[in-house]
Amino acid sequence: MAENKVFKSNIHYYSPRLLKKLGDILSAPVTVIEAPSGYGKTTAVRDYLMDNLPKGTPVYWWSAAEDAPGISWTRLCRELEHIDPAAGKQLLSAGFPRLMSAWEIGEAISGLRCDTQSLLVLDDFHLLQKELPRTVMSALLSYSGTKLRLVIITQTARPFALSFFEQSGAHYIHIEDLRLSAEDVRRYCRLCGVALSEAEAGRLYDYTEGWIVALYLTVLQMQRGEGLSPGLSLLQLMESIVWENISSQGKNLFFHIALFPGVTIDQICFLLQADSLPENVFALLEETPFVRYEAEERRYVPHAILREMLLRRLKAADARTRISCYSRAGQWYARAGDTVQALSCFFKVQDYEAILSLPLKGLTLARIDAVPFTELAAGLLANCPIEIKRQYPISLLRIAYAFIGADKRERAGALLEEIKTIIGEVADKKERKALMGEWTLVSAYMEFPDIVKMEPILREAAGMIGGRCLTLTSDEPFAFGLPLMIFFHRTPGGLEKEIQALSGVVRLLSVLTGVKSGADVLFKAEAALYRGYLSEAGPLSYQAAYLAEGSGQWTVRTGTVNLMAQLAVKRGSNNDLSQYIKELEETVGTDAMCPFVTQMLQTDFYMWLGLTQMIPREVREGRTTFPEAPSWVKIYFGYYRLGILLQEEEYIRLLGAAEAAIVECRELGYLMVEIYMYIIAAMGYLNTGRRQEAFSYVREALARALPDGIYLPFIEFKCMLGGLVENAFSELGERMPEEIAASGQLIGDNWKLLIRLSSESGTLPYGLTEREMEVATLAAKGLSNREIASALFISEATVRFHLRSVFSKLGIDRRSKLAGILE
Structure with missing residues (x-):
């Protein structure tokens, strides 16, 4: 080495190759800069714009946030509102992009208007892009406005194909451009x-x-x-x-801030238990490499690599340091209302008292650092001193409730016995009675889903508590997230009694929690549907939806949307069904269960409409995201797993799985699912030439359904069962109702719904557009150009135009070849 001088820490160097690429940012409609962390992407863009941007040019700089795609999207819409108020408002009203709203959002993005030369920078976009449908990503990358320049800064973490960005037509700056020679x-x-x-x-x-x-x-x-x-x-x-050149005071500071993606000055003061920060702390933050200050958020943000190093150091630190850092961080998260992050911190240092002092609600399926809360809670109960447990009986009851929700009945029972002993030691008689009321309330759920047994126990609990309870809160999802009230139907001939019992439960929970969920009205609506009384089911579903909206109960709201979608299927209304599936996506809950329940209900529709390509792969393969889910989830999962096997004509696998699924369903008491499983198994037997076995299963399903007048399953599947439904009615000595005799197929033009959904998920074949696929599908069915134009409300000239494009993309020269290709 020839020479050493004083090191200049503020040098930012960019290769001539990169500078040339950066120069096109000001002329290209869209620029994508993609490389791993640590390649200086953001700094390069900031420096280039500072040196080269024409004076007075507005720059809108947006950064995605970790673990908060919904919040990040809302902030992006607000940023777009500054550029184009109309488009921004439209995007805000559309909500976070989902499959069914992707096309609408893509159109709004494509139509963004900007009156002056401006730049919009989307930084850390990888935190959001994996959540976006392909349609929305395509709209961003193909934006062609003349005034607005869009710059997307992202890490190499694609949910899309490797060449997606390069093929999009956007100006692309990749890792090789950022790498120095x-x-x-x-x-x-x-x-x-x-x-x-x-x-x-x-x-x-x-x-x-x-x-x-x-x-x-x-x-x-x-x-x-x-x-x-x-x-x-x-x-x-x-x-x-960095680390070895920081004082012990500085190391203490960085240990504390390592547990956050960014920290404000107030936050640092809280973590360090200081009234104000000395100047040397500000100097340390501002002079340390890889820490930047975000003026808009007023916070210091450590680089991801620096955070990783600090967290590794903290993990190896002495016990006193770790306890101090994690405890203060947990207290900050608790103060901010982030219970999950607070639990993450407290569990790491086994601060049992701090854990039990938190509001442990809505945690049935919550995961703390990828570990189920119920698993961590079991460890807590095994190691927490009894002196601490005695101080927090309500928290212990909430853990027992979470155990029940996660189908850990044995653990819940043992914990309830321990809590009963603790309550028995309470000296104050009035307090002891109220706590026993809370204990009885949770104990009632040990009978779930037997609503008839639950109702008198809940009545006893309400009498002992004498008002609002402490264990269950108003935002706790009804029945562990169960959206289908018909699952409470357990006993043939007992439907009316079960409806009455659920009405009683809803009234009692209204007294105990202040929430009238509307679950009882939804149960009546579902009962009307399954009995074939469609005209009664509709008004009741709207009444239940009104009550659910007012109470904030997403479970019941989801159930009402699901019911309305079923009614749309029965009417053969694809437009309504598409809208309701979209509404299912937009149903918002605050716990981990909500998106999972939504996905399950959508899967049910996709399965029976033959749209299995819309079902997530893990579901098609029989894998569940939540193995610790409530019993009803496991039963429902088993049911639509059988349905998928039927749709995929995997009859041998279907019959093998059906026997065990039916037994489990009967043991747990989910009668309605059991009836459907019998019918699915019957279709499996019928398709393997075993008609007698198929008949016995249809007869068993009908025998269990008739006492309550449950006709819907037989209305839905009569045509697929080749006369077996008629034979079963005859053998049981019952007259088949007119609505079954006249029933037809489930739904007519499913192809239109499939095209719409496939288009919005980016899965249409051969690069066809949605309209091209519609035209091609009808042409493949043998319709003439005039008939296609009439069906789609377009001109014959437009039909010919689309067919030419289809032929070109498919590499064919006549419409007679369409059927074989699109089959």
């Missing part, structure tokens, strides 16, 4: 005051691979006279350069 390394070092020979620059390039972060840290190390240490990893370099 050996000559660039030498120039950068010279600017920093470190002169290298060509061979030394080559060695440094080989070690850093042109990664600017690694290069920066290595040059810092060399400046300190330690030479090049090729054996050190990037994190070790970070430790060597």
Whole structure:
């Protein structure tokens, strides 16, 4: 090494190749900058715009937030509202992009208007892009406005194909453009005051691979006279350069802020238990590499690599330091109302009292650092001193409730016995009675889903509590997230009694929690549907929806939307069905169960409409996201797994699984699902030539359905069962109702719904547009151009135009070949 000078830490060097690429940001409608963390993407864009942007040009800078796609999307819409108020408002009203809303949102993005030359920068976009439908991503990448320039800064974490960004037509800056060459390394070092020979620059390039972060840290190390240490990893370099040069006070500061993606000054004061921060702390934050200050958010943000190094250091720190850092962080999260993050911190240091002091509600399916809450709670109960447990009987009851919801009945029973002993030791008689009321309330759920047994126990609990309870809160999802009240139907001939019992339960829970959920009205509506009284089911479903909206009960609201979608299927209304499936996506709950329930209900529709390609792969393969879910989830999952096997004509696998599923369903008391499972198994037997076995299953299903007049399953599947329904009625000595005798197929033109959904998920074949696929499908069915034009309300000329495009994309020369290709 020929020469060393004072290191200049503020040098930002960019290769001529990168500068040329950055120059096109101001002319290209869309620029995508994609590379892993540490390649200086954001800094490069900031520096280039600062030096080259025409004076007065507005720059709208938006950054995605970790673990909050909904919040990030709302902030993006607000940013777009500054550019185009009408489009921004439209995007806000559309909500977070889902499959059914993707086309509408894509259209709004494509139509963005901007009156003056402006730039919109979407930073850390990888945190959001994996949540966006392909349609929305395509709209962003194909934006063609003349005034607005769009810059997307993202890490290499695609949910899309490798060449997606390059093929989009956007101006693309990738990792090779950001990587420095050996000559660039030498120039950068010279600017920093470190002169290298060509061979030394080559060695440094080989070690850093042109990664600017690694290069920066290595040059810092060399400046300190330690030479090049090729054996050190990037994190070790970070430790060597940053960590080892920080005072003990500084290390304490960084330990505390490492547990947050960003920290405000007030937050730092809270973590350090200081009234105000001394100047040396501000200096440390501002002078430490890889910490930036975001003026708009008024917070300091450590780089991801720095955070990773700090968290590793914290994990290896002494017990006193770890307890201090995690406890203060947990207290901050608790104060901010983020119970899950608070639990994450407190569990790491086994602060049992802090855990039990939190409002442990809505945690049935919650995961803390990817571990089910119920699993962590079991460890807590095994190790927490009894003296602490005695102080928090309500928290213990909430854990017992979570155990029941996660189908951990044995654990729940043991905990309830322990809580009963603790309550028995309470000296104050009035307090003891109220706590026993809370205990009785949770104990009632040990009978779930037997609503008839639950109702008198809940009545007893309400009498003992004498008002609002403490264990269940108004925002606790009804019945552990169960959206289908018909699941409470357990006993043939007992439907009316079960409806009456659920009405009683809803009234009692209204007294105990202040919430009238509307679940009882939904049960009546579902009963009317399954009895074939469609005209009664509709008004009742709207009444239940009104009550659910007012109470904030997403479970019942989801159930009402599901019921309305079923009614749309019975009417053969694809437009209404599409809207209701979209509404299912937009049903919002605050716990982990909500999106899972929505996905399950959508799967049910896709399965019976033959749209199995719309069903998530893990569901088609029989894998569940929540193995610790309530019993009703497991039963429902088993039911539509059988349905998928039937649709895919996997009859042998279907029959093998059906026997065990029916037994489990009967043991748990889910009669309606059991009836459907019998019918699905019957169709499996029928399709394997075993008609007698098929008949016995249809007869058993009918025998269990008749006492309550449950006719819907037989209305739905009569045509598929080849006369078996008629034979079963005859053998049981019952007259088949007219509505069954006249029933037809489930729904007519499913192809239209399939095209719409496939288009919005980016799964249409051969690159066809939605309209091209509609035209091609009708042509493949044998319709003439005039008939297609009439069916789609377009001109014959438009039909011919679309067919020419279809023929070109499919590589065919006549419409007679369409059927074979699109089959």
